Amino acid sequence: MTTLPSYDAAAGQDMGRDMGRDMGQDVRPRRISRKATGADAVFEHSARAVGASVLVITGGVGLFLGWQAYPTLSRYGFGFFTESAWNPESDVVGIAAVLTGTISIAFVAMVFAFPLSLLTALFISEYAPERAKATLVAMVDLMAAVPSIVYGLWGYLLVMPHAGDLAVWLQKNLGWLPVFDVRGADPDAAVVDASRYVSSSFCAGIAVAMMVLPMACAVMRQVFSQTPQGEKEAALALGATRWGMITSVVLPFGRGGIIGGTMLGLGRALGETIAVVLIISPTFEVKPNLTEIGSNSVSALIAGRFGEANAAQLSALLAAGFVLFLITLVVNTLASVVVNRSRSGAGTDA
Amino acid sequence: MTTTPELTPPTTPTTTTPTTPAAVDPAPTPPTTYLPHLDDDAPPPVPRRSLGRPSPDEQLTRWGPWLSSAALAWLVTQQLLPLAGVAWFVVSWFLLGLVVTAVTAAMHGGWIEVKDRVAAAVVTGGALSVGVALVSTVGFVLLRGWEPLTHLNFLTDDMSGVGPKDAFDRGGIAHAVVGSLIQLGIGLAITLPLGIGTAVFMTEVGGRFARLVRTIVEAMTALPSIVAGLFVYTVFIIMLGQPRSGLAAGLAIAVMMLPIIARAADVVLRVVPGGLREASLALGASRWRTVWHVVLPTARPGLATAVILGSARGVGETSPVLITSGAAAFLVTDPVGGAMNSLPLFIYSNVRSGEEQAIDRAFGAASVLLVLVLLLFVVARLLARPPRTKARGRPRVSLRPRRRGPRNGAPADAHPSTQPLDQPESQDPR
Numbered sequence: 001m002t003t004l005p006s007y008d009a010a011a012g013q014d015m016g017r018d019m020g021r022d023m024g025q026d027v028r029p030r031r032i033s034r035k036a037t038g039a040d041a042v043f044e045h046s047a048r049a050v051g052a053s054v055l056v057i058t059g060g061v062g063l064f065l066g067w068q069a070y071p072t073l074s075r076y077g078f079g080f081f082t083e084s085a086w087n088p089e090s091d092v093v094g095i096a097a098v099l100t101g102t103i104s105i106a107f108v109a110m111v112f113a114f115p116l117s118l119l120t121a122l123f124i125s126e127y128a129p130e131r132a133k134a135t136l137v138a139m140v141d142l143m144a145a146v147p148s149i150v151y152g153l154w155g156y157l158l159v160m161p162h163a164g165d166l167a168v169w170l171q172k173n174l175g176w177l178p179v180f181d182v183r184g185a186d187p188d189a190a191v192v193d194a195s196r197y198v199s200s201s202f203c204a205g206i207a208v209a210m211m212v213l214p215m216a217c218a219v220m221r222q223v224f225s226q227t228p229q230g231e232k233e234a235a236l237a238l239g240a241t242r243w244g245m246i247t248s249v250v251l252p253f254g255r256g257g258i259i260g261g262t263m264l265g266l267g268r269a270l271g272e273t274i275a276v277v278l279i280i281s282p283t284f285e286v287k288p289n290l291t292e293i294g295s296n297s298v299s300a301l302i303a304g305r306f307g308e309a310n311a312a313q314l315s316a317l318l319a320a321g322f323v324l325f326l327i328t329l330v331v332n333t334l335a336s337v338v339v340n341r342s343r344s345g346a347g348t349d350a
Numbered sequence: 351m352t353t354t355p356e357l358t359p360p361t362t363p364t365t366t367t368p369t370t371p372a373a374v375d376p377a378p379t380p381p382t383t384y385l386p387h388l389d390d391d392a393p394p395p396v397p398r399r400s401l402g403r404p405s406p407d408e409q410l411t412r413w414g415p416w417l418s419s420a421a422l423a424w425l426v427t428q429q430l431l432p433l434a435g436v437a438w439f440v441v442s443w444f445l446l447g448l449v450v451t452a453v454t455a456a457m458h459g460g461w462i463e464v465k466d467r468v469a470a471a472v473v474t475g476g477a478l479s480v481g482v483a484l485v486s487t488v489g490f491v492l493l494r495g496w497e498p499l500t501h502l503n504f505l506t507d508d509m510s511g512v513g514p515k516d517a518f519d520r521g522g523i524a525h526a527v528v529g530s531l532i533q534l535g536i537g538l539a540i541t542l543p544l545g546i547g548t549a550v551f552m553t554e555v556g557g558r559f560a561r562l563v564r565t566i567v568e569a570m571t572a573l574p575s576i577v578a579g580l581f582v583y584t585v586f587i588i589m590l591g592q593p594r595s596g597l598a599a600g601l602a603i604a605v606m607m608l609p610i611i612a613r614a615a616d617v618v619l620r621v622v623p624g625g626l627r628e629a630s631l632a633l634g635a636s637r638w639r640t641v642w643h644v645v646l647p648t649a650r651p652g653l654a655t656a657v658i659l660g661s662a663r664g665v666g667e668t669s670p671v672l673i674t675s676g677a678a679a680f681l682v683t684d685p686v687g688g689a690m691n692s693l694p695l696f697i698y699s700n701v702r703s704g705e706e707q708a709i710d711r712a713f714g715a716a717s718v719l720l721v722l723v724l725l726l727f728v729v730a731r732l733l734a735r736p737p738r739t740k741a742r743g744r745p746r747v748s749l750r751p752r753r754r755g756p757r758n759g760a761p762a763d764a765h766p767s768t769q770p771l772d773q774p775e776s777q778d779p780r
Contacts, residue, residue, distance in 0.1 A: 029634070036637065038636070039636055039638045039639075040636045040637045040638050042638070043636075043637060043638035043641065044555055044637070046547075047547060047550055047551040047554065047555050048551060048555060048559065050543070050544060050547030050548055050550075050551055051547070051548050051551035051552065051555075051559070051560060051563045052559075052563075053544065054544050054545075054547075054548040054563065054567065054608065054612060055562070055563045055566055055567075057544075057605070057608065058566055058567055058570040058608060058609055059566045059570075061570065061573065061577075061578070061581050061605060062566075062569070062570065062573075064581060064584075064585070065577065065581065068584065115476065116476050116479065116480050117480075118476075119472065119473050119475075119476025119477055119480075120476060120477045120480045122473050123473050123474060123476065123477035124477070126473075127470065127473055127474060127477075128477075138731060139481070139484065141727070142484075142724070142727055143484050145659065145662045145663070145666075145723055145726075145727050146487065146488075146666070146720065146723065147665075147666025147667070147668070147694060147719055147720070147723060148666065148667070148668065149666065149668045149694050149697050149698060149716065149719075150487065150491055150666070150716055150719070150720055151487065152701075153490075153491060153697070153701065153712070153713065153716055154486070154487045154490055154491070156701070157490075157709075158486065158490050162437065165437075210483060210487065213480065217480075241462055241463065241465070241466035242466060242469075242470065243465055243466040243469035243470065244462065244465075244466065246469070267572055270574070271572075271573075271574025271575065271576070271577075272574075273574070273575065273576040273668070273669035274668040274669055274672070274694075274698060278698070278701065278702075299574055299576040299577075299669065302576050302577070302580055302673075303576060303669060303672060303673070306580060306583060306673055311588075314584060314588065317580065318580060318584065321574070321576070321577040321580050322577075324574055324577065325572065325573055325574060325577050328572040328573075328574060329569055329572045331572070332569075332571065332572040333569065333572075336568065
């Protein structure tokens with residue numbers, strides 16, 4: 001810049017017009033205003049339109065589900081949640097069995113996924129050599145990207161026979177617990193009826209655990225890696241062993257991440273469909289026997305029944321889907337609240 | 351420190367020119383560095399304990415227990431107790447290894463040491479078992495899917511007129527691959543502009559309405575994929591009376607992916623440094639130009655990663671396409687022309703058929719799907735790398751000036767002429 005137009009400070013408010021006049025050129029600084037003008041206005045409005053359309057699409061899905069679920073919910077009332085049979089032909093419809101099945105599968109999945117993801121996250125952030133860390137993180141991300149049908153194949157054809165053996169052993173030794181009891185099968189028989197021990201919530205839960213694990217592990221690892229380095233070094237300098245440092249610094253700091261990651265995984269486990277459909281043999285019964293053949297879940301119900309459904313049955317299926325959506329929504333919201341709170345550093349108290 | 355190296359006082363030959371005028375004569379001695387040498391009378395140095403790596407003793411206490419427990423586990427499971435089988439051996443190896451580790455640690459130190467050693471073993475064991483599970487998944491699918499993949503027609507043919515029991519040299523999955531790609535394309539064509547546009551709206555425009563949009567989008571990431579499929583099925587197929595088609599499947603994938611991509615892109619755009627935006631605005635750029643020329647290019651690797659990971663999720667998801675697309679055994683390239691197969695659906699229906707040959711075909715298709723997802727993943731990783739590791743052709747910037755002599759054709763002994771500049775000539779006038 002060689003020359004600057006001179007103007008007194010008093011005229012500063014009207015800067016734009018003055019400068020344009022003084023320089024006698026076409027170049028005039030744009031007016032300073034809070035309102036977007038010209039291309040900016042177009043940009044802002046089109047961005048707002050895109051946001052609004054996405055709001056309509058995504059919010060519309062939720063509203064549509066609620067709207068479609070309303071006739072079913074008002075017709076069956078609270079009985080929709082307590083009835084376990086699903087016989088639309090005889091007008092008996094309820095989601096008690098599929099809901100408990102969903103929860104028991106998710107429970108098994110979390111029993112496997114929670115300790116394994118916690119240990120893996122701790123290993124990656126605290127124990128693994130520095131050079132291997134990036135590779136391990138990429139492996140966990142890759143694990144999250146593997147399609148669920150692949151885990152379904154793995155669970156169905158590779159793991160399920162072994163899981164059946166484990167279920168036999170569990171009933172033999174812990175059969176007094178209703179969870180491991182399998183009705184109609186004797187584990188001490190000379191030839192164990194293996195078919196009673198497969199296609200259960202237990203087997204489906206193992207496959208779902210593989211899907212949930214990388215998600216929970218990624219969240220936990222990320223929160224662990226944000227632990228203040230100074231606090232870790234302080235613990236080591238005070239003579240703590242590595243495990244002492246982890247229990248006194250890393251775990252308290254990452255508590256929010258552990259809870260939040262687990263709940264995010266739980267939200268995924270509740271909605272998982274295809275692995276469950278492949279593995280379970282559907283029954284409509286509320287039961288605590290996790291290792292016994294037969295289970296069900298809301299998503300498996302939808303996948304199995306949508307084809308032959310008429311309008312009323314479709315509404316019932318949509319109502320079941322709406323309930324499932326509400327549950328995962330609550331779980332995910334709680335998870336994100338917990339994770340976000342931990343990131344603010346409020347979780348550093350021991 | 352056991353020995354203190356005694357520094358020989360340097361005789362300070364140069365650098366500070368002596369004040370005597372006699373020292374101003376030419377050829378002053380060049381600056382020299384003297385290494386300190388140890389006192390001859392000092393006792394011989396004791397070898398210091400290495401703090402960096404474990405001593406052989408520690409190595410033995412770390413690995414020894416696992417060796418001994420392997421032998422013990424073999425003895426217990428295979429010889430003493432009726433627990434034959436690899437699974438029992440591995441489980442008892444791990445448990446016995448923990449016990450032996452605890453015992454060896456207790457011989458050295460106290461309870462704290464025992465806890466540390468056992469915890470390290472448990473953490474490592476947990477991570478190892480996850481690794482084994484991942485490797486077994488990928489390995490199992492690739493191994494069983496290898497046989498159909500050895501026939502070239504598996505990738506170039508479709509399944510029209512091929513029965514489930516036919517040999518692998520007939521039929522293939524070309525229709526499923528093409529269908530998957532078309533459906534993913536439809537899904538991306540919808541989600542890419544909408545998802546990134548929403549993210550731009552949420553981060554760059556802002557306001558109360560943007561917060562509402564963000565809340566709803568975050569809530570909708572909880573939507574189970576099967577419910578997204580059921581939504582499209584109800585609206586598009588039942589209410590609008592359209593046939594099941596690739597378009598419906600693409601729409602279902604789009605409904606499922608849209609919140610995921612919008613949310614991931616929002617996270618990426620939010621970490622673009624505010625200073626860049628302010629600098630661009632301060633230079634007089636409009637907000638639109640700032641977004642287009644500064645924010646989006648800065649966030650491009652992250653956006654690409656978000657989109658690619660979202661599509662990896664979309665292409666592998668079975669439940670929406672199960673409901674919406676229908677399965678055709680032949681190649682369909684028209685998205686509205688009736689049922690269209692896709693890779694996840696092909697895998698699912700073949701496994702459900704229960705026919706041994708069909709299951710092997712399903713594994714072949716699963717291998718192809720896995721490789722496809724892996725490719726997408728690797729591309730995402732490459733794009734997400736920080737740019738400094740990617741810059742290869744850029745000239746190295748070094749702090750030391752390069753020797754220019756030989757390249758300019760000047761003789762190498764031109765250097766001595768620059769030598770006097772290094773000398774403290776400024777003191778000469780004194």
